[in-house]
Amino acid sequence: MRYVLITGAGDGVGKATAKLLKNEKLLLVDRDEKNLKKTAQNLNAEYFVCDITNIDKINELKAYVEKNFASLDTIINCAGVWTKGEISQLNDKHFAEINTLERIKDLLDTNTFGTIAMITTFAPILIKNKKGQIINVNSQSAVETEEFCPVYNASKHGSYQYRKAIQRDLAKHNVKITDVCPGLIKTNFYIRAKDELPQEIMKLGLSPDEVAKTIKYVFDMPHEITIPSIEIRHIKNF
Template sequence: MKKIIITGASDGLGKAIAQELRDEELILISRDENKLKILSEELNCKYYVCDLTDYNQITDIISKIDNVDILINNAGVWLAGDIESNSFDQISNCIDVNTKAPIYMTKAVLPFMRQNNKGLIINVCSQSSFDNDDFSTVYNASKWAMRGFNRSIQRTLSKENIKVTGFYPGFMQTDLFKKAGNDYDTSTGLETQKVAKAIRFITECEDDVIIPEFGIKDIENY
């Protein structure tokens, strides 16, 4: 059994990934204790309540964990609009959750992976990592930054058998947008269970096979 951390596991894609990988030893992380407790009982696994914008909370949790084989950085928030319509707090939170938190998490788990002489980090980014419009400027920037982060660490870490996959999904059927006050119709989006199967595929690749980038879109929004 592999020990796998999934951030943003309380809802949406993260929850579907946890359900798909239920045969592994899972550690679920997010802020909503109620949702995490229910899911951890369903999957018989551990969970930690953590606001990923606070690196002290991250290091505190990592100090309670003895090993990590796979890290799935999935937690994220949506922010629509151009920078003039966004508040400083909104901009800060979007960058903190979508960019800084996965970088902190990666830094925190690398010692385990180095000790194991192998590891896998999957960074859930977005097709917005390739967008160049002001429909969601800061969200795009936060996800472009993660694409840059992936590219920056991939080659060096691969020399130590630590694989980094940038995962780039398109529009999905989750409450991501609704939570940010945007009630878009997501019914044509990808079903999270189907996306989670792609994540499983990446986790099951042979140790000497690396998937640097994985894009996935539904056929209607292609």
């Protein structure tokens, strides 16, 4: 049994991953208390409400882990948010609304800062234990240049480059890190971002369970085998 912390565990891929890893000792984290509590209760798992953009809450989470979680083996960074809009579309009311500076800051704070903050906070525990694993749920947007979502694209490239910059150093301490990079996934991600996609597009998405299976594949590798990054797409959306 491994001690596993999962962010974004209240819904979507994080929740599906928590279900697949239910036999591990889980600490589920999300900023949406209602969904998080429901997921944790269904899985008989521990939970901690934390917005990963909030430094004080991350420090509280660290203190909670040190006090209540006997160990920490794996961190799965799944919390993320979306927006889209080409720079030339910002005079359009809808695109302006989903690209306010507040929204852009929240997105970069979650997808880039939040991921880096979680790693900065918890990697020292893994390094001290001389063993550990970090899995970031990243995106197709980290490995391609997608002009229709430049802010999201920048946020995911940021955390992807950060992973590349730290992976050799972590490996020297027997800690491995992977970016799982899915294409479109059928979750509430776009609805949350006030950008509901048409059904004909959504039906070409991956299910959160399929992405969770990819995460479990990475999780189940023998410790001496590391997968720096892995991409997964629906074949009709490639």
